[in-house]
Amino acid sequence: MTNPHQTTRYNPAELTDEELVARANRELLHTTVAYEELMRRYQRTLFNVCARYLGNDRDADDVCQEVMLKVLHGLRQFEGKAKFKTWLYSITYNECITQYRKEKRKRRLMDALSLDQDESEEVVESSINIVTDRASLDRWLVHVNQVDREILVLRFVAELEFQEIADIMHMGLSATKMRYKRALEKLRKSIDNPF
Incomplete structure (x- = not known):
């Protein structure tokens, strides 16, 4: 007889984004295997999007870290009405805009000073x-x-x-x-x- 609390072994790389999201929602209190696979899949593209939008690697890295945290904490609210990829890039876009506005404020303050x-x-x-x-x-x-x-x-x-x-x-x-x-x-x- 199997223990219902025991997690079944699986290869996260073989699962679709939707399957990983479902697993991550079940596992997040105990393990981050599915979440880590989701982030691994999109990490490079995520960074490239941020770097091109913001124009430098330092800010892009900061925004990527923020996005990964928001995904970790927001995954339970993800309803799956859109693809995970769409949801991820929506968060990324909003974080890039926030970072861009911060930099714009810095430049305005620097100009004024x-x-x-x-x-x-x-x-x-x-x-x-x-x-x-x-x-x-x-x-x-x-x-x-x-x-x-x-x-x-x-x-x-x-x-x-x-x-x-x-x-x-x-x-x-x-x-x-x-x-x-x-x-x-x-x-x-x-x-x-x-x-």
Whole structure:
């Protein structure tokens, strides 16, 4: 008599994606054999898609790791209405867009912080590396007052235009731009002279 809790041995490479998804859903609390086979099948293409979309291997690798985690945690919700491959690339596409927007925010912040054309690119680059980490950005934002902090956050995190910020904060457009410029100068000084 066989034990119902005993898993039957199988060769994951011989199963279809759909069969692997079904097995992974049954096994995930105990083993990751089927999940690992799914990821092995798509790992190279997944990386290539990300690298081409994002333009560099470092970001592509980060996004691939994030996608694999989302698949691991989301596999139970996968209903099979679309092919697994379609679902996987939908997650990949969304993660690439998220990463692209993060990089875009970094570039906007770097452009804004590099107002002084005399500074070397290396100094600006090191400044931005400090600021782009969310915890570090929060640490630098304590150097500006609450209103200026809100303007900077709305501009760089929410990516709003100045008119939208002015409307939200019930300020005139020119006053908003002036506060933004002053807040940016304070932020740059605190980055250049951290102590």
